[in-house]
Amino acid sequence: MNHLDIPVLHRAAGTVRLPGSKSISNRVLLLAALAQGETVVADLLDSDDTRVMLAALRQLGIGIESAGADSYRVKGAAGPFPIKQAELFLGNAGTAFRPLTAALALSAGHYQLSGVARMHERPIRDLVDGLTQIGAEVRYLGNAGFPPLQVLPAQINLSAPIQVRGDVSSQFLTALLMALPLMGQTAVIEMTTELISKPYIEITLNLMARFGVKVEREGWSRFTIAAGQRYVSPGTIHVEGDASSASYFLAAGAIAGGPVRVEGVGRNSIQGDVAFADALASLGARIGMGDNWIEARGPLSALIPSPSPADAGEGSKLRAFDLDLNHIPDAAMTLAVAALFADGPCTLRNIASWRVKETDRIVAMATELRKVGAIVEEGDDWLKVSPPYTSHLTPHASIATYDDHRMAMCFSLVALGGVPVRILDPNCVAKTFPDYFDRFAEITAPVIAIDGPSASGKGTVAQRVANALGYGYLDSGSLYRLVALAGQQAGVGYDDEAGIAAIAAALSAEFRGDQVLLSGNDVTEAIRSEEMSAASSKVAALPAVRAALIERQRAYRRWPGLVADGRDMGSVVFPQAEVKIFLTASVEARAERRYKQLIAKGVAANIRPLLQDLRERDERDASRSVAPLRKGEDAHLLDTTELSIEQAVDAVLGWARDAVDGKR
Numbered sequence: 001m002n003h004l005d006i007p008v009l010h011r012a013a014g015t016v017r018l019p020g021s022k023s024i025s026n027r028v029l030l031l032a033a034l035a036q037g038e039t040v041v042a043d044l045l046d047s048d049d050t051r052v053m054l055a056a057l058r059q060l061g062i063g064i065e066s067a068g069a070d071s072y073r074v075k076g077a078a079g080p081f082p083i084k085q086a087e088l089f090l091g092n093a094g095t096a097f098r099p100l101t102a103a104l105a106l107s108a109g110h111y112q113l114s115g116v117a118r119m120h121e122r123p124i125r126d127l128v129d130g131l132t133q134i135g136a137e138v139r140y141l142g143n144a145g146f147p148p149l150q151v152l153p154a155q156i157n158l159s160a161p162i163q164v165r166g167d168v169s170s171q172f173l174t175a176l177l178m179a180l181p182l183m184g185q186t187a188v189i190e191m192t193t194e195l196i197s198k199p200y201i202e203i204t205l206n207l208m209a210r211f212g213v214k215v216e217r218e219g220w221s222r223f224t225i226a227a228g229q230r231y232v233s234p235g236t237i238h239v240e241g242d243a244s245s246a247s248y249f250l251a252a253g254a255i256a257g258g259p260v261r262v263e264g265v266g267r268n269s270i271q272g273d274v275a276f277a278d279a280l281a282s283l284g285a286r287i288g289m290g291d292n293w294i295e296a297r298g299p300l301s302a303l304i305p306s307p308s309p310a311d312a313g314e315g316s317k318l319r320a321f322d323l324d325l326n327h328i329p330d331a332a333m334t335l336a337v338a339a340l341f342a343d344g345p346c347t348l349r350n351i352a353s354w355r356v357k358e359t360d361r362i363v364a365m366a367t368e369l370r371k372v373g374a375i376v377e378e379g380d381d382w383l384k385v386s387p388p389y390t391s392h393l394t395p396h397a398s399i400a401t402y403d404d405h406r407m408a409m410c411f412s413l414v415a416l417g418g419v420p421v422r423i424l425d426p427n428c429v430a431k432t433f434p435d436y437f438d439r440f441a442e443i444t445a446p447v448i449a450i451d452g453p454s455a456s457g458k459g460t461v462a463q464r465v466a467n468a469l470g471y472g473y474l475d476s477g478s479l480y481r482l483v484a485l486a487g488q489q490a491g492v493g494y495d496d497e498a499g500i501a502a503i504a505a506a507l508s509a510e511f512r513g514d515q516v517l518l519s520g521n522d523v524t525e526a527i528r529s530e531e532m533s534a535a536s537s538k539v540a541a542l543p544a545v546r547a548a549l550i551e552r553q554r555a556y557r558r559w560p561g562l563v564a565d566g567r568d569m570g571s572v573v574f575p576q577a578e579v580k581i582f583l584t585a586s587v588e589a590r591a592e593r594r595y596k597q598l599i600a601k602g603v604a605a606n607i608r609p610l611l612q613d614l615r616e617r618d619e620r621d622a623s624r625s626v627a628p629l630r631k632g633e634d635a636h637l638l639d640t641t642e643l644s645i646e647q648a649v650d651a652v653l654g655w656a657r658d659a660v661d662g663k664r
């Protein structure tokens with residue numbers, strides 16, 4: 001089976017821009033489809049769950065066009081779906097299957113809805129019962145109570161309240177709430193049981209209101225949609241980052257030092273899963289929150305006095321917990337794995353809904369946690385996880401993921417316990433977060449940042465260090481040359497900031513030994529031309545290009561690690577680098593090295609102008625107002641004037657070893 005081996009990871013620190021929220025994406029798509037007018041949906045999640053929703057809506061006659069990266073223009077039907085016959089495949093997306101069932105039941109057509117095998121094991125009876133009460137014709141095509149379903153035209157009668165259970169999934173209530181305004185009549189829903197996963201109903205009500213439909217409610221037991229309301233497009237709607245996806249990164253920050261910051265959700269979020277941050281705080285993690293970001297660091301250790309508060313408590317344990325997690329069923333899985341890093345047994349309560357999700361998550365979680373050495377007890381609706389007695393996790397566990405994205409994402413955290421871990425079928429993360437592991441590597445892979453002036457030999461040293469450690473190598477200075485070359489090839493003018501920035505954002509550059517590849521072609525020589533030198537300084541002055549290249553450069557941070565050389569690696573691009581080095585040499589030594597290089601290449605050279613040129617550049621670099629080149633306080637100084645390349649490489653390797661050993 002396809003697998004991903006995650007190496008031992010010592011620290012998590014960095015920033016992640018979150019993908020769009022699954023729950024918001026699929027709700028907004030459906031509401032926009034039923035609304036009057038066109039809606040531009042920005043920052044939509046691109047994953048399996050949203051793809052099945054988009055495909056279904058198109059099949060049902062909704063015009064949906066691309067409106068830029070991750071943006072769509074949805075032409076609303078101003079009522080029920082125009083296409084009256086369709087067979088829809090909805091994968092394993094609960095947020096597509098349940099709401100579409102209800103909307104189609106009120107669309108007076110002939111429809112079939114099916115999904116993957118697991119979807120056909122996920123209950124839907126409570127929703128079908130609710131729909132049947134108002135006269136809808138919904139039939140089971142397989143086992144009673146489960147998909148696949150057939151929906152037929154029917155006479156709908158809303159004269160009596162719809163009685164529905166809420167104790168298996170909140171998505172049934174969400175589905176009814178979103179579909180009923182299609183009838184334009186007063187509709188009342190009464191819950192006959194306790195309602196689970198309540199914050200998801202808040203998301204539903206919030207988004208319905210943005211599309212112009214208000215729901216009156218009596219607590220969580222009775223919901224009324226007054227007659228005469230219908231959905232109207234709000235114009236443009238932005239999808240927040242996914243708060244459940246944020247949980248893995250925040251947990252990583254809490255377990256392995258941090259700070260880890262997620263961008264795209266924060267204090268203003270409408271998603272209940274932001275409460276995961278509160279749960280982490282109750283475990284001792286240090287949490288910060290802004291309007292649109294959340295940050296997590298490890299707990300302050302009461303035992304180890306630390307010279308600097310920023311480093312205090314790295315490696316100290318989380319507090320054991322006993323929590324009712326009914327309000328955050330998805331992010332709760334992350335807590336089950338975080339329990340491996342706690343100082344005692346942890347209990348997760350009121351999580352019965354885990355049994356009917358992508359897999360039986362209580363069984364799956366218990367089985368896989370035992371593989372890494374945890375002691376696990378399970379009940380109908382609870383799980384108790386005790387970290388291994390010795391505090392050491394079992395290395396090299398092969399984690400089965402049960403086609404459950406959250407199992408795969410959760411268990412990546414195990415590597416932060418100082419053991420390698422194998423994730424089987426890692427691509428199951430495509431349900432909600434296709435590039436999860438790349439993003440996770442970007443906050444966990446160790447970075448050695450080597451900055452310094454021109455001709456200091458940092459490129460040669462960086463390449464050799466990367467080879468010795470088996471790490472990747474980033475020659476950041478070349479990126480600007482590559483952007484200039486790619487701009488020329490694409491015929492984009494160097495004064496077109498947005499155009500050049502778009503090229504920078506999509507740049508496909510690779511550093512292989514001393515070869516530089518652009519979209520797979522060797523351009524090592526081409527980017528060194530005088531023309532490209534001049535062009536690169538033009539593009540490097542464009543703020544949008546610099547911003548785009550920061551993301552690009554961070555994307556080189558992959559396992560097992562990265563050596564990055566340049567001028568702002570330790571200060572701007574990788575401020576959390578494990579090792580920072582300021583590599584320099586006297587201007588005379590640098591001039592002589594450059595001279596020898598040129599002679600070796602057969603280029604006629606004279607040492608005096610080279611010396612003069614370097615002096616002038618040093619002066620410019622040190623005195624410029626934006627990020628002047630100088631050694632940062634946290635960087636090691638490596639003066640190579642009197643050192644051979646081998647000695648310089650050994651010095652860097654020594655610091656790298658110390659940094660990693662210090663984290664063990």
Ligand SMILES: O=C(O)C1=C[C@@H](OP(=O)(O)O)[C@@H](O)[C@H](O)C1
Pocket residue numbers: 022023024094095168169170171174196197200329330353
């Ligand atoms: O409405 C939603 O967007 C969701 C509701 C929750 O399901 P339940 O209500 O079944 O717990 C959650 O687990 C799911 O991932 C998304």
Ligand SMILES: C=C(OP(=O)(O)O)C(=O)O
Pocket residue numbers: 092093094095330357358406432
């Ligand atoms: C339960 C989940 O998905 P669904 O929307 O398919 O219910 C989930 O994403 O954890």
